Amino acid sequence: MIIGLLNGFFGSGGGILAVALLERRGLSPRQAHATSVALILPLSVISLAVYWMHGSIRLGQGLPFLLPALLGSAVGAWGLKKISAPLLKLLFSLLILYSAIRLLTR
Amino acid sequence: MHASLFSFLAVFLASAAAAMGLGGGTVLLLYLSFFSSLGQVQMQAMNLLLFLPAAALSLYFHRKNGLICTSVLLPCILGGVLGGVGGSVLSNRLDPGFTKRAFAVFLLAIGLRELWLSGGMIVKKFRHRA
Numbered sequence: 488m489i490i491g492l493l494n495g496f497f498g499s500g501g502g503i504l505a506v507a508l509l510e511r512r513g514l515s516p517r518q519a520h521a522t523s524v525a526l527i528l529p530l531s532v533i534s535l536a537v538y539w540m541h542g543s544i545r546l547g548q549g550l551p552f553l554l555p556a557l558l559g560s561a562v563g564a565w566g567l568k569k570i571s572a573p574l575l576k577l578l579f580s581l582l583i584l585y586s587a588i589r590l591l592t593r
Numbered sequence: 594m595h596a597s598l599f600s601f602l603a604v605f606l607a608s609a610a611a612a613m614g615l616g617g618g619t620v621l622l623l624y625l626s627f628f629s630s631l632g633q634v635q636m637q638a639m640n641l642l643l644f645l646p647a648a649a650l651s652l653y654f655h656r657k658n659g660l661i662c663t664s665v666l667l668p669c670i671l672g673g674v675l676g677g678v679g680g681s682v683l684s685n686r687l688d689p690g691f692t693k694r695a696f697a698v699f700l701l702a703i704g705l706r707e708l709w710l711s712g713g714m715i716v717k718k719f720r721h722r723a
Binding site: 489490492493497500501502503504505506507509512514517518519520521522523524525526527528529530531532533534535537538539541543544546548549552553554555556557558559560561562563564565566567568570573575576577578579580581582583584586587588589590591 | 600601602604605606607608609610611612613614615616617618619620622623626627634635637638639641642643644645646647648649650651652653654655658660661662663665666669670672673674676677678679680681682684685692693694695696697698699700701703704705706707708710711712714715718
């Protein structure tokens with residue numbers, strides 16, 4: 488529930504928490520990262536529906552970005568198989584910390 | 594968000610990170626906050642919208658590679674749906690500045706935890722090799 492709450496409230500971030508919680512349940516880092524995507528997808532659909540009902544988005548706005556999103560997704564899915572677990576975790580943490588610092592210092 | 598090479602690249606990179614479960618949505622939110630004229634709530638909605646096709650395609654590959662643990666999904670999704678509705682409704686009612694700051698603090702906490710854990714894994718790996 489907390490994962491859904493974060494994802495709906497922030498429009499992001501639920502997957503980040505999901506990875507941490509899934510690893511605590513015994514999943515390997517790769518499995519946790521992949522399973523978090525499966526978990527967040529339906530939650531994002533629900534949250535997006537609520538945003539749409541509030542008039543915060545027009546669904547056609549995303550159409551120009553469909554192709555880069557799909558290409559990036561394919562590359563990412565391939566990359567997840569290749570990257571070692573410690574490196575995956577390190578990249579994950581650095582990316583999040585960078586985002587946090589930029590948001591706080593803006 | 595205007596269509597440009599720069600924005601396409603941002604979406605591409607964010608989608609790659611999202612497919613790897615690396616928090617690509619966070620990257621895209623950051624990009625949108627610096628380079629778009631969207632309000633906080635609109636950015637969050639756009640982020641969710643762009644995540645959907647990327648996630649759907651990546652799931653096809655992750656499933657093919659046997660990386661999805663289905664046993665944990667259903668109970669997590671059921672609770673998550675309730676939380677998702679509540680969170681989205683709340684976000685549309687609160688001050689966007691507060692939401693942004695709260696998100697940054699949340700990211701800082703998770704990022705520090707993950708950095709600590711990754712450091713431990715790397716040290717363990719080097720010790721094992723030595």
